[in-house]
Amino acid sequence: VTKIGVLTSGGDAPGMNAAVRAVVRTGIYYGLEVYGIMRGYTGMVENDIIPMHSRSVANIIQRGGTILKTARCKEFLQKEGRQKAYNNLKDLGIDGLVIIGGDGSFRGADVFSREFDIPCIGIPGTIDKDIAGTDFTIGFDTAVNTAVESIDKIRDTADAHDRLFIIEVMGRDAGYIALHSGIATGAEHILIPERKTDMEELISSLQEKERRKKLVNMVVVAEGDEFGGGDQVAALVKERLPNVDTRLCILGHIQRGGSPTCLDRLIASRMGYSAVECLLEGRHNVMVGILNNRMQYTLLEKAVKSKQKISDEWMKIVKILAS
Numbered sequence: 001v002t003k004i005g006v007l008t009s010g011g012d013a014p015g016m017n018a019a020v021r022a023v024v025r026t027g028i029y030y031g032l033e034v035y036g037i038m039r040g041y042t043g044m045v046e047n048d049i050i051p052m053h054s055r056s057v058a059n060i061i062q063r064g065g066t067i068l069k070t071a072r073c074k075e076f077l078q079k080e081g082r083q084k085a086y087n088n089l090k091d092l093g094i095d096g097l098v099i100i101g102g103d104g105s106f107r108g109a110d111v112f113s114r115e116f117d118i119p120c121i122g123i124p125g126t127i128d129k130d131i132a133g134t135d136f137t138i139g140f141d142t143a144v145n146t147a148v149e150s151i152d153k154i155r156d157t158a159d160a161h162d163r164l165f166i167i168e169v170m171g172r173d174a175g176y177i178a179l180h181s182g183i184a185t186g187a188e189h190i191l192i193p194e195r196k197t198d199m200e201e202l203i204s205s206l207q208e209k210e211r212r213k214k215l216v217n218m219v220v221v222a223e224g225d226e227f228g229g230g231d232q233v234a235a236l237v238k239e240r241l242p243n244v245d246t247r248l249c250i251l252g253h254i255q256r257g258g259s260p261t262c263l264d265r266l267i268a269s270r271m272g273y274s275a276v277e278c279l280l281e282g283r284h285n286v287m288v289g290i291l292n293n294r295m296q297y298t299l300l301e302k303a304v305k306s307k308q309k310i311s312d313e314w315m316k317i318v319k320i321l322a323s
């Protein structure tokens with residue numbers, strides 16, 4: 001490879017900038033020309049591609065969001081769209097790609113690479129941490145720490161007023177943010193998509209707490225929990241515990257923003273560096289991940305959403321520590 005492109009695609013995640021910086025600077029170090037592709041695959045299709053220099057990525061390692069912007073691109077789902085994208089890359093002489101995104105973005109890269117024989121390397125960037133082949137995804141640590149900070153603040157006001165709080169955190173398919181932030185803030189209950197929650201048990205546990213006047217309670221709910229997220233849970237709790245002052249707080253998009261944590265910057269830097277090395281070594285269609293502190297290369301087609309197996313032990317710990 002001599003000219004590479006880098007893009008961020010799908011949902012944004014704090015730390016993507018640190019990864020872009022690592023790709024650009026490693027590429028330049030090895031004598032490659034590096035191009036930034038704007039708005040994910042959209043920039044590839046619409047030829048919104050800019051040359052990147054070492055200075056283009058100055059002062060971004062600490063910034064949330066992504067300077068390359070991100071998008072979901074319908075055209076790239078069609079062969080014609082991908083053909084257009086390929087023509088644009090070919091005109092510029094780009095012969096390798098680094099894609100920072102989630103499993104959907106990897107699927108796109110895999111299809112594209114098979115059609116046009118352009119090596120693509122994926123870097124897992126998603127706050128959900130639900131990708132097979134890696135212990136870390138860029139953005140999770142920042143998102144979960146934002147959730148922890150916010151829930152701590154909610155606890156202060158809950159305590160002042162003796163309130164029960166239902167707190168919804170992000171996670172449509174994955175409960176990692178809910179599980180980790182719930183444990184770290186001492187939540188009484190944690191509801192996640194990976195496990196069926198017995199709502200009657202939840203209600204009776206809260207009723208029992210009401211009887212013994214434990215009035216400050218926090219229930220952390222992942223947005224994709226089976227019962228229907230924070231709204232539904234709050235409605236049920238209000239109905240069944242009419243004398244408890246129950247409030248709902250949906251943390252929402254604040255979990256995506258903000259300056260990335262040290263851990264997210266570290267893994268982004270390491271993965272960005274490693275992705276360029278992969279291209280130089282002639283690897284094709286792999287995602288770079290970190291497993292047991294070693295770089296791990298997983299075929300893009302295998303780097304799919306992974307459902308976590310949440311051990312019964314964690315749920316037992318939650319129960320014991322919140323009693």
Ligand code: ATP
Pocket residue numbers: 009010011012041071072073074075076077078101102103104105106107108109111125126127
């Ligand atoms: P997140 O899970 O954080 O939303 P993601 O990378 O999974 O991130 P998606 O919206 O699923 O986000 O995918 C991003 C883009 O990748 C899509 O908008 C589309 O352009 C492209 N893409 C996804 N699947 C395919 C596919 N099968 N073929 C071609 N392109 C695809």
